[in-house]
Amino acid sequence: MDNLITLVNKIQRACTALGDHGEESALPTLWDSLPAIAVVGGQSSGKSSVLESAVGKDFLPRGSGIVTRRPLVLQLHKIEGGKEYAEFMHLPRKRFEDFAAVRKEISDETDRETGRTKAISSVPIHLSIFSPNVVNLTLIDLPGLTKVAVEGQPDTIVQDIDNMVRSYIEKPNCIILAISPANQDLATSDAIKICREVDPKGDRTFGVLTKIDLMDKGTDAVDILEGRSYKLQFPWIGVVNRSQADINKSVDMIAARRREREYFVNSPEYGHLADRMGSEHLGKVLSKHLETVIKSRIPGLQSLINKTIAELEGELTRLGKPIANDAGGKLYTTMEICRVFDQIFKEHLDGIRPGGDKIYGVFDNQLPAALKRLQFDKYLSMDNVRKLITEADGYQPHLIAPEQGYRRLIESCLVTIRGPGEAAVDAIHAILKEMVHKSINETTELKQYPTLRVEVGNAAVEALERMREESKKAAMQLVDMECCYLTVEFFRKLPQDVEKGGNPTHSIFDRYNDAYLRRVGSTVLSYVNMVCAGLRNSIPKSVVYCQVREAKRSLLDHFFTELGRMEVKRLSNLLNEDPAVMQRRSNLAKRLELYRSAQSEIDLVAWAK
Ligand SMILES: Nc1nc2c(ncn2[C@@H]2O[C@H](COP(=O)(O)OP(=O)(O)OP(=O)(O)O)[C@@H](O)[C@H]2O)c(=O)[nH]1
Secondary structure, eight states, rough: HHHHHHHHHHHHHHHHHHOSSSSSSSSOOOHHOEEEEEEEBBBSSSHHHHHHHHSSSOOOOSSSSOOOOOOEEEEEOOOSOOEEEETTTTTTOBOOOOOHHHHHHHHHHHHHTTTTSSSOSOOEEEEEEEESSEEEEEEOOOOOOOSSSSTOOOOOHHHHHHHHHHHHHSSSTEEEEEEEEETGGGGGHHHHHHHHHHHOOOEEEEEEEEOGGGTTOOOOHHHHTTSSSSSSOOOOOOOOOOOOHHHHTTOOOOHHHHHHHHHHHHHHTTGGGGGGGHHHHHHHHHHHHHHHHHHHHHHHHHHHHHHHHHHHHHHHHHOOOOOOSSSEEEEEHHHHHHHHHHHHHHHHHHTTTTTTTTHIIIIIIIIIHHHHHTOOOHHHHHHHHHHHHHHTTTTSSSSOOOOHHHHHHHHHGGGGGHHHHHHHHHHHHHHHHHHHHHHOOOOHHTOOHHHHHHHHHHHHHOOOHHHHHHHHHHHHHHHHHHHHSHHHHHHHHHHHHHTOOOTTOOOOTGSSSSHHHHHHHHHHOOOOOOOOHHHHHHHHHIIIIIIHHHHHTTTTHHHHHHHHHHHHHHHHTTTTHHHHHHHHHHHHHHHHHHHHHHHHHHHHHHHHO
16 A cells, blocks of 8 residues: 555656646646645644654754745655665755755755745745655645744735645645644634634544643643544544754654653553554554545546646647657658648649639739730831831832831730730739748648748748749740741731732832721731730740749759758758747656656556555
8 A cells, every 4th residue: 555655755756846736837737636745733833843753853944933934745755674864856866864964955945945035935845755764654844824924024924824825725635734732722723723714524634732741730632632622523633742942952753752652651631542642643644544545536636647648648749749859850850841831832722722713813814904905006006007117118118018017016016915924924923922821821830840931931932933033934935936936827818919909019109008007007916916815825824834833843842952951950950949839848748758657657556456
């Protein structure tokens, strides 16, 4: 059965190592659900003396005023033979065999947390004592309840102590050791007062009466010890600790225990109660009770642990995996994350996710509308046709057909298609860029690594920029091609003046007349319209080929090549996580480890039952 208490001791220590001591934690705390014994009482009621006699050693700081200013979690471990020693959790691997040094360390560690003021702190100090003279037990020593603040203490101290004590003893898992001095009226006992409030039925309160030897002559505590004055579920236990004079004379603890035993055995008032009085009996009763309580809590603990493990695992999955340490691992992680992003981007283009239809919108509406707005006929006004033909003829007017003039007129119209072509390329670029941003936001893995997120975003946008340039070149080439070689067929099929009954031997002046120029203009317009209709189909093909298809195929190729050349340091920088996330993950991981080890240990104990 001892292993039950050992198990709880282990878990309590692990809880404190994680800062999980029951308050201000966003996470469920195991600490709160572990049974523990808290020692409560007014100042100088004898709490320290009770604890010391349970240990059989002087090790607690003594003095006037509030000496205990932080909770002290005292874990007693019974060992078979050997020298007694103590260990603090904040000083791992340091063994204290000198208990005066233990006292000093408690005092120093209190000051480290609270400063040298008289302030109090709820962060516990953990002390383990290993001794053949103890029973397995965990006791929590709390600051003594007080009624007034003394010099140097804040006015709130009375309430602060009250609150701290309550925060421990209010928990249903807390067994309360209520210390009351016998030389004061029980009705004024601070311990009884507070216990009555938090445990009205007295189900988890053990009443301890100290200073029985200091009672006024002619009075005794039999009524209290026999449960007639104030009834609790468990019998009252009376103790006789060392007096201040004994302490000053350094009376040995073992001798004090013996004297205490003799006091009860030989006392005419308490002789009949002797076998259930004294510090030794108190230790045994508490140890036994703690075991029973722990045993009854095992199923509850198991279910809390299982539930918490599931919650912690879920949260860790949400936060993502921690990063590998070696270069290969880092490169792999980076590539994997990039691949996820790339896949999401493709899904946007392929219609699995929204956005791809916007591209078709450009080809189906924006480009045709822009081409329509070009108004080629404006360029083909009579005056313009005349001007261009005359200029093209130069000093030698054309003889049969204004070949050069045609070319100039056609070219002057076709170059205007560059504008809508470029605009289509830019519009597709904007859509792709928006998709990149969306995909970045939808890649959960990237949320974990802000630097990589920025770099991947930049690399993708840079790649889109390169594709835009290529696409622009290709679209402009399509237009230029149309300018530099005209479709001969079109002109061959044109009805000749002769066929139309005209006279091929018109004078030079006839050739520049209005009807002639109008005919040239309308021929050019129908040729340009034919070419424009073709470009309306071929520009989208070129845009898809250069931008959309290319983005789908090689959006991050350039970045991957760079990654391959990166030094470990740069790779590590890429995978720099948000420090808050790292901290949270490491806290969660530690907590998960604690809960897992608690789970397996509790399972072992539960099966061994
Ligand atoms: N004679 C006698 N003196 C006792 C007994 N218990 C405690 N004392 C003395 O009472 C004084 C206070 O005892 P502590 O054990 O320091 O009391 P405490 O409740 O821990 O005090 P604070 O931590 O200051 O609140 C000391 O001088 C003890 O020696 C007892 O049963 N008999």
